[in-house]
Amino acid sequence: MNKNSFFYIQSILLFIIVCFFNTTNAQTRSRAPGALPPSTPKAVFADGSFENGMDKWSFWQNSPKLGSYAITDHKPHSGKKCIKLTINNVASEIWHVQLQQRNFQIKKNVIYRLSYWARGENNAGTLEVVFVKGSPPWSYYSGFKSRVTDKWEKYEMLFTAPLTTTDIQLAFQCAHHKGDYFIDDISFVAEDTMSLEEMPKNWYQNAEKRIDQIRKGDFCIKAVDKNGNPCKGPISVKLLKHSFDWGTCLAFLGGDHEKKYKETALKHFNCGVFENALKWEEFEREEGKPAFADVDRYIKWSEKNNFPIRGHTLVWGTENYGFDRHWARLKNDSMFTESIKSRITRDLKRYKGKIAEYDVWNEPVHEPSIFNRLGNDILDSAFVWANRADPDAKLYINEYSIISGTDAKPYRDLVEKLMKKNIPLHGIGIQGHFSTRIDPLDIGAKLSYMAQTGLPLKITEFDMDVNALGLSEKEMASEYAKMMRTAFSHPAVTGFLFWGFWDNRHWRPGAGLYDKDFKPKAAADSVYNLIHKVWTTSDTLEPDSTGKIEFRGFFGEYAFTVKDSPKSQKTVKVNFSENSKKEKVLNFQ
Ligand SMILES: [Ca+2]
Structure with missing residues (x-):
């Protein structure tokens, strides 16, 4: 200066x-x-x-x-x-x-x-x-x-x-x-x-210790053969899939790289979220002609690959992208309200059992245009309609500038208001589009601030303005890893989704893990390594005389393989979560 x-x-x-x-x-x-x-x-x-x-x-x-x-x-x-x-x-x-x-x-x-x-x-x-x-x-x-x-x-x-x-x-x-x-x-x-909790200075340094405490459990399996006799021979233990959601947004747009695109999503992640396909204005461009066939393609792929896709988003007040001229908004207020109700009811009924989780309302803090027209109660109604249409669906609210900016207070105030009214709200979506570098203590404090609501938190749309921040590939990899570690080590966070992974299909060019030609950047490797090598469980253990092995591992789906002779091995898949039984008898037929 x-x-x-x-x-x-x-x-x-x-x-x-x-x-x-x-x-x-x-x-x-x-x-x-x-x-x-x-x-x-x-x-x-x-x-x-x-x-x-x-x-x-x-x-x-x-x-x-x-x-x-x-x-x-x-x-x-x-x-x-x-x-x-x-x-x-x-x-x-x-x-x-x-x-x-x-x-x-x-x-x-x-x-x-x-x-x-x-x-x-x-x-x-x-x-x-x-x-x-x-x-x-x-x-x-x-x-x-x-x-x-x-x-x-x-x-x-x-x-x-x-x-x-x-x-x-x-x-x-x-x-x-x-x-x-x-x-x-x-x-x-x-x-x-704002009363943000003062995070201990070494909070980030202790992240791995916390991850061990909150993301793992002590488990035991008793391996028996088809006659009920204890298995002999080493048992390999391998985590196949985290309980924690590691995901990305998805845009299936066809083209030469489509196969690679889908394979890459499956390689890195265990869940997804619709980028645009389910946004009302994209999904139903003409009244009464929703693009079911398009969304059904995602669902089919999701079911085939055991890769759940979050339903983003049922309503969004933004006036960008020509959304202010969407047919529903051109109706009078009562017809507009009726259209929102029909959209929610129709689509949650259709996708019941296929889409397990929704962002019911996107950006209610920053995009008030619909509240300005229809009043604030439309937000409550949207959740109630969604809950009625699919009582099993997990209903989220979603907002930006919470950990990547400074709007945690109005967001928490809004969430608490909904909770006081017993609105069926099951989780808080925190987008995470960063235009600043990652500051774990600041982010940790804001996550704790949101966690005081008692609801689970999910980082729903992570990326960084890599180009504007002038990050080198190495710096980008390190910033992304820092953010993943910050979120994974926070007890209230249940998932972390990237808002895309390929520069050709990313709203922020440069933020993808892969460049336009699908060449992996340093961040592609570090993201993969964290999820699949650092934070994973893989071991080979000798059972005791009763066929028992004990291990400490990440919550998730496991494959146990018994090598009972040089020529034969048998695998059983089973889930160990935070709430599952600590000891299971597995029958290796
Ligand atoms: Ca004046």
């Missing part, structure tokens, strides 16, 4: 503005369903009233002619002025037009309330606000989206600071819909501190 920018930052810190706003007849929209705690202002950042013009704000666009800005006296929310952002040309990414403020002071784990007033003219649509790192690679920390209406409305979000820094940027982004966006009375106040 040079001297000038130091003084620049200092001047921002000293700059205090108090915003007065009229709250009568105003609606407040916050992102997660549910009210925020009352505000008790303790600090304020730079001018959000626009009475002094742009002041510390700046306008940025990715290419000229997307949009423009103006300080205007046209119907400000309060005072005489507000800012107007105009989008003339829609961009592929919402962040291509931004109103920014950078380099203000935040303190680690302090919870700030950002509030602002906004309205739209000329069909203005989604306005997103994000907190990102204030310099490359602009790592994402937290954000909130909402649709502006033609009336001034107050919007609020809570932001938990990821670290103590001034290297931070707040940005309002709106390049997804043409129109005029008016913003006024932006306020940013500290009001609470």
